[in-house]
Amino acid sequence: MKANFLNVDLDIWSVSKLDFLAAEMGNRVFVLFCGPAPKRQLLSLESSRLCRNPDTAIHALCAVVETLSPAARRLWRAARKEFDVGYALRPSERASHFSLRPDTLQRIAKLGATLTVTYYRGDADDE
Numbered sequence: 001m002k003a004n005f006l007n008v009d010l011d012i013w014s015v016s017k018l019d020f021l022a023a024e025m026g027n028r029v030f031v032l033f034c035g036p037a038p039k040r041q042l043l044s045l046e047s048s049r050l051c052r053n054p055d056t057a058i059h060a061l062c063a064v065v066e067t068l069s070p071a072a073r074r075l076w077r078a079a080r081k082e083f084d085v086g087y088a089l090r091p092s093e094r095a096s097h098f099s100l101r102p103d104t105l106q107r108i109a110k111l112g113a114t115l116t117v118t119y120y121r122g123d124a125d126d127e
Contacts, residue, residue, distance in 0.1 A: 008085050012079045013040050058104050083115050
């Protein structure tokens with residue numbers, strides 16, 4: 001059985017404050033956190049659109065980034081960026097897999113970001 005797709009978080013780390021970047025992305029994203037993190041600033045967000053799979057969620061976030069102003073793009077380029085795909089893994093599952101389309105991977109790479117996958121183990125009651 002495949003793990004359940006949860007969401008894609010876009011995490012951005014910078015030495016500079018990221019409030020401007022969050023504000024420019026506006027209501028196209030849902031900001032999970034924006035502020036100081038150990039040794040840097042962190043902006044963590046999700047697409048404000050409901051997405052049923054990681055390809056759709058990543059493309060929605062990429063579309064937001066690709067429309068940033070030149071000032072916001074400079075902030076983006078100087079930051080470390082990570083698309084984190086989240087899945088819920090059932091306790092009985094020992095392994096799981098998923099795939100992304102080549103165009104999704106190319107779009108992430110073109111934006112200078114990395115891809116991470118996080119599996120969250122569910123409770124035994126989730127069986």
